[in-house]
Amino acid sequence: MAEKRKRTEISTLGEFGLIEHLTKGFKSLQKSTMKGVGDDAAVIAVGEKLMVVTTDLLLEGIHFDLTYTPLQHLGYKAVVVNLSDVYAMNATPTQITVSIGVSAKLAVEDLDELYAGIQMACEHYGVDMVGGDTSASLTGLTISITAIGEAPKESITYRSGAQVNDLICLSGDLGAALMGLQILEREKQVFQQTGLEQPQLEGYDYVLKRILKPEARVGTIEMLKEAGIKPTSMIDISDGLSSELRHICKESGVGCRVYLEKIPIAAETFKVCEELNFDAVTAALNGGEDYEMLFTIRQEDVEKIHGLSGVDVIGHITGASTGAFLVTPDGRDIELQAQGWVDC
Amino acid sequence: MAEKRKRTEISTLGEFGLIEHLTKGFKSLQKSTMKGVGDDAAVIAVGEKLMVVTTDLLLEGIHFDLTYTPLQHLGYKAVVVNLSDVYAMNATPTQITVSIGVSAKLAVEDLDELYAGIQMACEHYGVDMVGGDTSASLTGLTISITAIGEAPKESITYRSGAQVNDLICLSGDLGAALMGLQILEREKQVFQQTGLEQPQLEGYDYVLKRILKPEARVGTIEMLKEAGIKPTSMIDISDGLSSELRHICKESGVGCRVYLEKIPIAAETFKVCEELNFDAVTAALNGGEDYEMLFTIRQEDVEKIHGLSGVDVIGHITGASTGAFLVTPDGRDIELQAQGWVDC
Structure with missing residues (x-):
């Protein structure tokens, strides 16, 4: 019964690698x-x-x-x-x-x-x-x-539709959910170490709401429709901006450049980052669960997008060969990673 | 924090009671x-x-x-x-x-x-x-x-369409999956007690296949279509014949009478029941996971149904006030229970 066979740890593939590995053999039978x-x-x-x-x-x-x-x-x-x-x-x-x-x-x-x-x-x-x-x-x-x-039929927006020179847009702000989680984890540790039952959660309303009771960005979708903009590609931010940008680039066969100073981070998020000695840009790039909408639009829609509240243009789509990069205010290019980011 | 409040054990409601309790407040918003x-x-x-x-x-x-x-x-x-x-x-x-x-x-x-x-x-x-x-x-x-x-639109068949005098039909046979499970449980116990690695599964092919690799009754659905029969109600047998009959009766607002000697039980299932000293009728009535189709048809379709292989007529629908009963060969009426059955 106990035959010896190869054992590959799942961690060697990662989540996206595992999904690809498990689903690649399936063929579509339904038109x-x-x-x-x-x-x-x-x-x-x-x-x-x-x-x-x-x-x-x-x-x-x-x-x-x-x-x-x-x-x-x-x-x-x-x-x-x-x-x-x-x-x-x-x-x-x-x-x-x-x-x-x-x-x-x-x-x-x-x-x-x-x-x-x-x-x-x-x-x-x-x-x-x-x-x-x-x-x-x-x-x-x-x-x-x-x-x-x-x-x-004409409305559906895939990850795969981004074209070179499209503008990269984002609803709301990033990193708040991760910082809310950090506050909850801190209070849990305090409770476990001291047995104090009353967690210190005052003053953290915004970041806590972002992790505990997030909303889906139906308002952004409706605004785009009213403004007559159909995004060329779209994805929601569940795993972090870096990871989602890489999904769009991979599926669309393009590269991208996003600008660090354009990435929206709420004042409340900055404040918690400072208190916890956490890099706010890392939180914004890699913190998941923000459920903001990341989408690309054609250059010709740029005037329309500027009128929409709560939407920022954070960069643009480039050719695939140029890769996916974050540009810092001092002009450095930092390659976006699925998890984390490295100087180059 | 640790406020005192009422605690109702989930077991007091049962699975169907729990579902009803949890979902009753939801209103339909989508037409x-x-x-x-x-x-x-x-x-x-x-x-x-x-x-x-x-x-x-x-x-x-x-x-x-x-x-x-x-x-x-x-x-x-x-x-x-x-x-x-x-x-x-x-x-x-x-x-x-x-x-x-x-x-x-x-x-x-x-x-x-x-x-x-x-x-x-x-x-x-x-x-x-x-x-x-x-x-x-x-x-x-x-x-x-x-x-x-x-x-x-005209094809969909609900649990709620059974009418008085409709015939109750069943594909395949019942109780095999439960007996397959009993064999597997027996061999697991033997293994745990003796450490013997080779389970004794020869000769139990049919019941084991029914529990380990069941099939959905697409053939029955196709036969009904070809024969021009649209069932008035239908349900698949996942929880046992008794339980599914009660679902149809409740949703359709009817009662039923099914005949013990008409309930199909495979020879292989009888054999395992005998070996394990297990009542075959109980297995057929309450053993789940058979995934046979239980359905009702109009009286006028009775000629068409007799020509279909692997389909048995096991009873008929009655008025709601008469309840849901199993009739034994000696003429006793036994009330069908969601789980189990009682003499009356």
Whole structure:
């Protein structure tokens, strides 16, 4: 029975490498499949419309820590991160399914809180919860949400549409969610070391809200539509600006230059970075979970974009051969890495 | 912080009670939602077509035991159980998403096996794997699959359409999956007690295949279509005949009478039941995971159904006030329970 065979640790491939490795053998059999693995969501043709489908799996201890995450916020966020993927396709979310694996430590009242957050998100974004699966779990809480959306055929925006000279745009500001997480982790350590039950969270409202109860950028999507701008490519920022820019460059076969001083960081985020001795640019480039929209537009749309509140132009698309770079105010080029960044 | 509040154990509600409790507050906001929670799959209108969506969460230690479940079979089965829900809506599955949480004990080669099984099922049933999520898991292996299907508007079959005097039909045979599980559990215990590595699985091919590598009843769905029969209601057997009959009765607002001697049980299943001193009728009524199709048809379609291979008429629908009963050969009426059955 116990035959000896090769064992390759999953860590040697990394998340994106693993996905590529596991999915490369699959062939498309359905002509309705317009886009499979490799974007924010899959795209399926149904008559004259396109449906988009995206799914996220959230595991206790990996994606959330119940010691400092209120269940209502967790439910809200679990929905929002999926809707964000639908918006990143320039589509409108319409339905979700919610599956949960429930550990014995949770009571019905805990699930009521979780579902109150799920329901709040459904009502806020106007989506229906249409199904799911409920199971006991021997270990931690598991949440799996699938979101479905729709869009006219001409609207769908992929990661792969960026062209040389397109402008790179960003909604909102970056790095706040990571700093919120740092504050929560600090207070957890204080609690574990001292047993003090009252965490010091006053004055951190903005960064805490960004990590605990993020919103999807439906406003940005609507503004773009009203302004008559169709992004050439789009992605939501779940893993950090660097990583998402590299996705767009890889899928579009282009390079990019973004300018450090153009990257929007909130004053509250700077303040926490200073307090915790954390580099704010690193937080903005690599801190995930901001759920802002990163998108590219044609040069001819530049006048239209300047009128939109909360959207910044942070750089432009270049040829593939020039790579993906961050340009510092003193003129240095720093190559963007999937995780981290190196001087060159 | 540690406020005192009510704690209701989840077990007091049961799975179906919990789902009802958690989802009752949700209102439908999208006019495209034709059916939300409460059937084998949700139904969404897209133009002239209907899409169906269903999802399942599989957790190690709850839904599968890796000590005796080959990963390739697990991947295959995880897909099939979702496709079965799509077929149970009289729809055709077209795409799936696959999310996995991977514990550290698994290597890339293990996931290759899992995905080989997933791919095999995709190819066999002609569906595309179009997305998912991959994550580390601190605990066991977690698999969450969502299946999407489509159907013309007139084809979709709900649990709620059964009418008084409709005939109750069933594909295949029941109880085999449960007996396969019993054999695997027996061999696991032998292994744990004696350390003997070679399990005794010869001669149990049929029941083992039913638990380890089940198939979805696409053949039955196709036969019904060819025969010009549209079932008035349909459900797949994942929790056991008793439980599924009660779902149809509840959703349709009817009662039923099924006849014990009409319930199909394979010779192989009888043999294992005898060996393990297990009541075969109990296995057939309450053993889940058979993934056969349970459906009702109009009386006028009775001639058409008799020509179909592998389909049995096991009873008929009655008024709601008469309840849901199993009739024994000696004429006793036994009330069908969600789990178990009682003499009355």
